[in-house]
Structure formats: structure tokens, C-alpha cells
Amino acid sequence: MPTYTLKVLTDFASAHTLRDYPGDCARLHGHNWKVEVEVRATRLDRLGMAVDFKTVKALAREIAGHLDHRYLNDLEPFRDINPTAEHIAAWFFQEMAGRLDAPGVQVSAVTLWETERACVRYSEDS
DSSP, X not given: OOOEEEEXXXXXXXXXXXXXXXXXXXXXXXXXXXXXXXXXXXXXOTTSOSSOHHHHHHHHHHHHHTTTTEEGGGSTTTTTSOOOHHHHHHHHHHHHHHHOOOTTEEEEEEEEEEETTEEEEEOOOO
């Protein structure tokens, strides 16, 4: 079956501390994060689109807006879990998956770039 994978990119800036980390990241520091959201579809609509990029971009920007210029440790769920790149990517994935309302389209992965050279990709592929 053919599969279409669409990707959008957004960004946000935020600060965090990694509790109990044995190094510099235990101190307050910040990142200019980039978030790459991948959605997958197996069919196209009558216009020949899986989903409008505009829809996915708007949703990704909205979710990123909850983190932008914030201290992540003050936000749920990061009051209880460390705001590591891994946890942030998983949270972003769950938020996207819970809000994306496009028939036949699902979030397949979120890649969170902490720096230009370091990222984590989260998916729930079985």
C-alpha cells in the first residue's frame, strides 16, 4: 500500500535544568529547539493531498507555543519528569497525536533538535 509521509518544521526557545544530572546541564541553560513533525497517510483527499501542510504547521506551532520562552521544569509533565530531549519529543508527539483531526492521517514521528548536531526521534512504531 502506498504511504505518504509529510514533514513540517517549527521551533521554540526555552530553558531547563536536568535534575540529578552529573554535569553542567544540571544548571539552568537554554536551547533554540527545532521540531520536525512527520505525519503519515495511505490515501489522498479529492484535491490530491494527504492533509494540508497548513493544518499540520498550525498545530505544531500551537503546541510549540506552550513551550516557547518558558522554563520547562515549571510545566506539566516536566515538574515530575526531567525535561530531557527524549521526554520533550515524546510529549510533543502525544500532543500532536491527540489533536490531529485529519481522516486517515496519523503522527508517525517527532524529531527534536536540541542543537544543530544533536537530536532525538520519537515514534510509536511497533
